[in-house]
Amino acid sequence: MNWVHPISLLLVTWVAAFFQAAPWSARLGLGVQPDILPALVVYAAFNASLATTAGVAVMAGLAYDALSSGPYGLSVLPLTVLGVLLHRRRDLVLQDSAWTQASLGAVATLLVTLLSLTLLWVFGPLVATGPIPPLYQADYRLGGEGGPDFGVRLLWQCLLLVVGGAMATPVVFRFFGWIDSTFNYRPVAVAANRMDREIKRGRF
Amino acid sequence: MLRKPHFVLLLVVSLAVLVLLALPASVRSRVRLAAGGLFLPLFGLAGTAQAVGERAGAALTPRSVLDSRIRELEEQTRNLRAALTESQVAERENDRLRQMVGYPARNRWKLKAARVIGRDPASWWQAVHLDIGAQDGVLTNLAVLAPEGLVGRVAEVGSRTCRVVLVGDPNCPVSAALADTRDSGVVRGASAGDFRGTVVDLSYLSRDAVVRPGQRVITSGQGGIYPAGITVGEVIDSRMVEAGIYVEARVRLAVNLAGIDHVWVKLP
Numbered sequence: 001m002n003w004v005h006p007i008s009l010l011l012v013t014w015v016a017a018f019f020q021a022a023p024w025s026a027r028l029g030l031g032v033q034p035d036i037l038p039a040l041v042v043y044a045a046f047n048a049s050l051a052t053t054a055g056v057a058v059m060a061g062l063a064y065d066a067l068s069s070g071p072y073g074l075s076v077l078p079l080t081v082l083g084v085l086l087h088r089r090r091d092l093v094l095q096d097s098a099w100t101q102a103s104l105g106a107v108a109t110l111l112v113t114l115l116s117l118t119l120l121w122v123f124g125p126l127v128a129t130g131p132i133p134p135l136y137q138a139d140y141r142l143g144g145e146g147g148p149d150f151g152v153r154l155l156w157q158c159l160l161l162v163v164g165g166a167m168a169t170p171v172v173f174r175f176f177g178w179i180d181s182t183f184n185y186r187p188v189a190v191a192a193n194r195m196d197r198e199i200k201r202g203r204f
Numbered sequence: 205m206l207r208k209p210h211f212v213l214l215l216v217v218s219l220a221v222l223v224l225l226a227l228p229a230s231v232r233s234r235v236r237l238a239a240g241g242l243f244l245p246l247f248g249l250a251g252t253a254q255a256v257g258e259r260a261g262a263a264l265t266p267r268s269v270l271d272s273r274i275r276e277l278e279e280q281t282r283n284l285r286a287a288l289t290e291s292q293v294a295e296r297e298n299d300r301l302r303q304m305v306g307y308p309a310r311n312r313w314k315l316k317a318a319r320v321i322g323r324d325p326a327s328w329w330q331a332v333h334l335d336i337g338a339q340d341g342v343l344t345n346l347a348v349l350a351p352e353g354l355v356g357r358v359a360e361v362g363s364r365t366c367r368v369v370l371v372g373d374p375n376c377p378v379s380a381a382l383a384d385t386r387d388s389g390v391v392r393g394a395s396a397g398d399f400r401g402t403v404v405d406l407s408y409l410s411r412d413a414v415v416r417p418g419q420r421v422i423t424s425g426q427g428g429i430y431p432a433g434i435t436v437g438e439v440i441d442s443r444m445v446e447a448g449i450y451v452e453a454r455v456r457l458a459v460n461l462a463g464i465d466h467v468w469v470k471l472p
Contacts, residue, residue: 018246020325021333023465031401031462032327054213066239067322069329069359069369072232073224080217084210117328123225153394157327 004183006052008176013040013056017063032157034164037064038108039172041079045086046095047176057083070116071123078115082108098170105169106162113158237362240333244364247321251335313431314471315349316340320464321365330356330373330393330401330461336469337364345429347470353435353458354378354423355467366469370461371436372404379427380406380436383420387413391421391436394454402457403440409451415442421455431470 016036037060044056061076068075086093086108094100224232262270302309322333336342338361348355348368356370369376372393381388389409393401406421419439425432435458442453 014242015246017325018243021243021322022250023320023323023332033323033325035325050209050213054217058217062239063242064325066236067243067333068324068326069331069367069373069375070326071225072236072239073221076224077218077221080214084214088207088210154328161327 002184005176005180006048006055008179008183009040009044009048009052009056010059012175013037013060014063016040017060017067020064021067030160031153032160032164034168035109035112035161036165036168036172037061037079038082038112038165039105039169041083041112042086042101042104042108042169043172043176045083046090046093050084050087053083053087054080070120074119074123075116077119078112081115082112095173098173101170101173102166106166108169109165110158110162113161117154233360237360240362240365243322247333247335247365251319251321315468316342316471318467318469320467328374330370330376331359332356332368332370332464334366334368334467334469335364337362337366339363341471342366342469343472346472347430347434349434349468349470350459350464350466352460353437354430355459355461355464357429358469368467370401371457371459372401372461377427378430378436379424380421381424382409382413382415382439383422385414385419386424387415388424388426389450389453391455401461404437404455404457406439406453406455407445407450409442409453411444411448411451413451415439415451415453417441421453 020033020035020037040060041053041057044053048056057079058076061079062073064075065072086104093104095104224235227235299309301307316336318334318336320332321335324331334342334348342358342361344358344361346358348357354371356368356373356376358366359369359375360367371378371391374393378391379388380391387409389406391404391406394403394405409415417439421436421439423430423432423434423436437455437457440454440456442451444450445452
């Protein structure tokens with residue numbers, strides 16, 4: 001594995017965070033923006049070193065929060081937890097099957113979503129807003145809780161996010177498989193005739 | 205369960221996140237804006253690609269279609285000029301009458317046009333990014349409008365971009381009133397029955413309030429951020445909540461927030 005792999009992973013993470021915030025993404029007309037960052041962390045956890053996995057998770061979280069209304073830095077933790085847990089157990093999973101990848105994507109997205117929402121409910125009220133100018137306090141006081149409301153809409157969003165994550169993960173694995181095969185050297189196959197077993201003939 | 209390097213890494217990241225969250229809100233906001241600045245080249249690239257696409261589309265449009273569109277726009281401009289002249293006369297008359305009765309003069313609205321360059325990536329927040337910032341005179345907590353009505357308020361300002369929280373976002377409550385009866389309440393995100401963010405709740409209406417479907421909802425001007433009289437939407441239905449303590453109405457927003465691409469920021 002050369003430097004192309006971690007660099008491409010970080011670059012794709014940055015561009016993916018932008019695409020999720022692009023104006024034409026239009027939230028699929030369903031009111032939900034699919035999140036492909038957990039899928040990228042899943043791929044990194046199975047195919048990259050621990051340092052690269054953590055790098056992808058931290059960069060994904062910071063990039064996502066830079067464009068989002070949530071407290072800055074809060075998304076880093078769920079993605080890192082996901083990356084570290086999967087990296088620890090990666091030898092136990094048959095990652096080549098598309099079905100496994102989709103299942104992993106669904107579970108990963110669900111885990112990240114639930115962790116993010118839990119952190120938002122715990123830390124959100126403490127860190128979401130700064131001091132409010134006295135003139136504007138009335139508009140804030142009148143009903144603004146500062147966190148997402150739990151309800152049917154949030155359940156619907158979680159459901160679609162999980163489905164989106166399940167669909168995105170095999171695509172991410174295929175994409176990086178293509179990057180890997182295009183830019184990396186293939187390992188040379190070991191020849192059947194070994195040089196050290198060659199019969200050296202002398203004069204007689 | 206976790207090996208030592210995994211555990212150490214998780215601990216380090218958790219501590220770093222806690223430090224980041226413990227920063228003062230103004231510092232965290234500046235860090236966020238600086239990180240958001242890394243996306244400016246991509247936003248610029250996306251804007252250029254969109255403009256090229258639009259130009260290509262215009263080049264492929266037949267001349268006859270363009271001619272008819274020009275005629276249509278000329279007609280529209282003539283009508284708007286006539287309406288402008290009429291409103292200017294009314295404005296002068298209003299100013300004169302205010303002077304006569306000793307009312308303070310009205311503040312003229314200063315509007316700055318802006319393009320939507322991004323949206324909030326998280327599904328549970330309703331926010332957009334605009335292509336104007338502190339360099340253009342934008343400040344936090346300014347009202348953002350569209351021709352159809354209220355869009356939201358400026359939440360964070362960078363040097364060249366700003367983030368606007370939209371009506372219906374948990375961080376964007378709006379003090380609003382029914383246009384005909386003046387019963388006032390607070391507009392918040394819809395509690396039920398809406399998956400696309402086109403419906404909001406008008407809460408805390410008096411239990412005696414007369415609420416009918418189709419009633420126009422406008423900003424009341426009581427909150428301090430939004431000027432009075434801006435259209436928010438129209439009532440769909442209403443119900444008593446909290447054992448009849450107050451009335452809550454569902455309101456369909458006047459502005460299609462999922463489709464906005466150009467808005468105005470009301471400068472101070």
